[in-house]
Amino acid sequence: MSPAAQQIPYVRFDSKDVLPDERLDYWQGSLSNVCTLSFPGGLTASEFKARNEMWMLGDMMLSVRECSPHILHRSERSIKLDQLDHYKIHFRIGNGANTDMVLGRRLIHVEAGGTVLTHMAQPELAHVHGGTTINVIIPRDRLDPLLPRPVDLHGVTLNGPCSVLLASHLTTLTQTVGGLTREQLPAVTGATLQLLAAAVTPTLDTLALARPVVEATLMRQVRHFIEANLTNPDLTPDVICKHFKISRSALYRMFEPLGGVAGFIKERRLYNIHTLLTSAQHRPHLHRIAEMHGFKTAAHFSRSFREQFGYSARELFAAAPQRPVHMPISGGPRYSMDRWLHLLRG
Template sequence: MHFDSRSTSAREALDYWRGSLSQSWDMHLADDVDEAQFHADVTMWRMSELIVGSATFGPVQNRMRRERNIQSYQLDHYRLLLLRSGEFHLDAAGRQVSLAPGRFVITDMALPEESESACSTSVLYIPRDTLDAALPQPMRLHGLSPDNACSNLLSDHLAALLQGLPDAAPEELPALSAATVGLVAASLAPTAIDPLTTGVAIDGALLRRARRHIEEHLGECELAAAPLCKLLRVSRSTLYRLFEPLGGVSQYIKERRLARVHQILAQSSDRQPIARLAEDHGFKSAAHFSKAFRAQFGYSPREVPRAVELARLPAGGSGEERFDRWLGSLCH
């Protein structure tokens, strides 16, 4: 995917780009800058299960990933942002980070964040399970910004990767992805962690196990708090505490079911019976399902094909897709 604001006027490019990001982030320019100064040049590549790219933005813009954005696309991924030049300031749910060129920060896309930036960056999206499996122990990664030898190597690696990807053969991509994830994990592993590490690690492992179980049993009506407590061997209060940042157990299950149905409707060329999909994903009635679907995505289940089509660039373009559509394709 490639987006270059120079192909149109600055204000038209800003409107398009703001709309393209609207489901994943709320974005606006800083109050004291002129919209006519907006510029952006973004290139993204899908590399096996990763998305990697480069982005240059200006002038200063503010982005907020709120609960509404999190619920909309349900991205179970980490985002790594490496600063090449400019400035990038982040509030990752209370963890404050200001990057220097050559440093990176990782954020959890299941958690809120706010940033202020005008910069050139390398960006990497990694599935949660992929990175967690590469780490020697569970870690709270949201807002982590390591400074060590491996993180310095990662900067060079991403630059070389983006330069070489146009010439890479498809069969080479899995190995390139694995090497990249391994280097990210090596950069994070030696990072000093606060005294609450043990509790955070246990909670993280429990939450990952619960989320994996939910993902594998979305069609079961009995999927609820009680069987999860039994599976994890924890109390109901512990389970509720684990899921509190995600809106609660029941809310999380509902959101994941809706995201799965959205994926089915978006990817299928045949019109799916809405009532059957609702029943197959644990909803008691089609009416309840349709109401919940509209509340989460802003349109009805029957409007999914049209919404997917609208996510593409205007007619006459090169067939490239809006950034939100690319991010949406990361959903399980």
């Protein structure tokens, strides 16, 4: 295997490399639909300074971000668009590295040296006061089996000896990740998971059950089944019911908070097409792609795409080469955060 093929996918952003007036668009472009970036009063986009490095560690994503004050918002709309179900570790380091997080009806203050978990399937508003943050994003299916019971981990603050070990592990990992090989990644990610599970477990006695494990597991399985069959034109509620041996009423009840199962399938198909178009190297056959995703007519597809995203599929592809969401990765495809996060699903 060539050295390039062995290299871990990596991307770096530094605001010093971008003209001041372009920094906001460049950074927001890299975030794609995952979250939106804004600034507290008194700070303009041209004054925004940031340095961000990201690595794909197999089925985890590691990042180190050093930046001036900013606000990151993961909204209900973002969650509905990308349907990401990952956990995210926030480890704050450095002087002045404080963050105020609004998670539902709760306000959490994270001091420098503090570590908190969030769940990307739930809204999050983070007022970052500067400093450095280490983030690790982990598919939920990797962590949940290591915990003794299902719990809501959104906003859980980690304390105790194991959390100190986890913080030390993450700090060392960011300093040594550049020398890792792909063959070493399973051992590294496995150790990270075990330390995280050990840090979470002592807090479980104070956490309420998130929801019955059967319902939670079934919901994830159905969603994964839908994702795997987006290009199957025969994907219908009846097909899902037959595959999982559940009633239509049970399926409809399960997806009612997401706008219904048919609407969910349609939105996931449109999002999948959007991802294909933003990563396409050559002009795609839109009608053929739409047909593969169950849209019977070009008019139905065009209308649905514009309703969901606010612009047409042709406009998206025409703008893609100039869009700032695409940054080169060493030995990997063009980059956008949502693309990498969907790759974590495996």
